[in-house]
Amino acid sequence: NAALAHYSPSNGSSRTLSAGEMYLFDTGGQYLDGTTDITRTVHWGEPTPLQKEAYTRVLMGNIDLSSLVFPSNTAGRTLESFARQALWDVGLNYGHGTGHGIGNFLSVHEWPVGFQSNNMPLAAGMFTSIEPGYYRDGEFGIRIEDVALVVEAQTKKPFLTFEVVSLVPYNRNLIDLNLLSPEQIQYLNSYYKRIRERVGPELQRQQLEEEYKWLQESTKP
Numbered sequence: 699n700a701a702l703a704h705y706s707p708s709n710g711s712s713r714t715l716s717a718g719e720m721y722l723f724d725t726g727g728q729y730l731d732g733t734t735d736i737t738r739t740v741h742w743g744e745p746t747p748l749q750k751e752a753y754t755r756v757l758m759g760n761i762d763l764s765s766l767v768f769p770s771n772t773a774g775r776t777l778e779s780f781a782r783q784a785l786w787d788v789g790l791n792y793g794h795g796t797g798h799g800i801g802n803f804l805s806v807h808e809w810p811v812g813f814q815s816n817n818m819p820l821a822a823g824m825f826t827s828i829e830p831g832y833y834r835d836g837e838f839g840i841r842i843e844d845v846a847l848v849v850e851a852q853t854k855k856p857f858l859t860f861e862v863v864s865l866v867p868y869n870r871n872l873i874d875l876n877l878l879s880p881e882q883i884q885y886l887n888s889y890y891k892r893i894r895e896r897v898g899p900e901l902q903r904q905q906l907e908e909e910y911k912w913l914q915e916s917t918k919p
Contacts, residue, residue, distance in 0.1 A: 700739075700839030703794050703831065717742040720749060720838040720872075726806060732863075735806050735827055737843035740869040751788075752832045753840050753872035758784035759830040760842045761882050763796070767851045767859045774813035774820055781813075781830040784877075790832055797827040800845055822858060824848040842868065865893045867916035890917035 699705045699713070700722035715721060719741070726735040739753060759781040766780055774797070779786075781796045799811025802825075810818045811826050820826075829843035846860040867890065875883065894917050901910040 700841075701833050701835055701837055703792070703833055703839065703841070705839075719743075720745065720753075720840065722839050722841055724841070724843070728803065728806075733800050733802055733804075733806055734864065735800055735843060735845060736864045736866055737829060737841045738866060738869065739840045739842065739872070741871050745872055748834075749838060749840075750872055750874050751877065752785075752790065752834075753842075753869070754874040754877045755784040755788065755790065756830050756832050756840050756842050757868060757873065758878065758882060760828055760844065761885050763828050763830075764844065764846060764860050764862050765881075765885055767853065767857050768820075770856050770858055771819040771821065772858070773815075774811075774817045774826070775815045777820075778813040781828065785830070785832060792831045792833060794831065797829055797846075800825045800827060820848050820858060822848050822850055825863075826860075828860065828862075862889065865897050867893060867913070870916065887919045890919065893917050 699711060700720065720739055721741070722737065722739045724737040726733070741749065745753070762783065763777060763781040766777060768777060778796045782791060785791055796813040799808035800806060801808030811820070811824045813826070825845060825847055827843050828846050829841055831839065831841035833839040844862045845864045846862050848858055849861045851857040851859040868886070894913065898910060898913055901913060
């Protein structure tokens with residue numbers, strides 16, 4: 699049912715999960731210290747070559763936009779194509795926005811931040827989602843969504859970049875490393891190191907040993 703980008707469950711369409719297909723879960727909540735909106739796509743069995751390539755290209759778009767350095771006061775619509783480039787290269791695309799502002803104790807989809815033509819220019823301190831995807835009618839859907847903070851880049855002139863603040867591993871089973879550039883692999887390893895350092899100690903503090911073991915396995919270089 700994830701082939702529909704914004705699927706709503708019903709008694710007539712709900713199905714039992716199986717290990718032989720992709721599973722997309724869009725999660726989030728309102729907490730005292732922030733609002734989350736994080737989507738991951740997994741496959742517990744053996745993905746098809748198309749599923750694996752599509753997932754990897756969605757991930758490439760997520761990485762390319764998340765690591766982009768850009769001038770201050772740049773409109774989100776100017777950056778949006780960086781999340782689509784890896785999909786466009788092989789004639790694929792997705793039919794929804796690439797991201798939206800995220801409010802704290804406000805709306806999860808918070809106006810007017812985002813990557814569409816009528817959103818305001820990006821500025822340091824804004825929170826936005828970054829969420830490229832790919833959907834194949836009647837078969838499967840893929841979306842990889844992170845929450846990112848707009849921050850000042852380490853450049854001589856005042857440029858901006860993103861700091862991804864959601865700390866959830868991507869599905870290793872669906873990544874085709876042959877498609878990734880050395881820079882994209884380096885980004886993944888740096889991200890996984892950050893997840894281990896920040897989330898690992900908290901899982902140990904809560905004595906969640908099974909979860910800690912899963913995290914270590916899921917964030918290996």
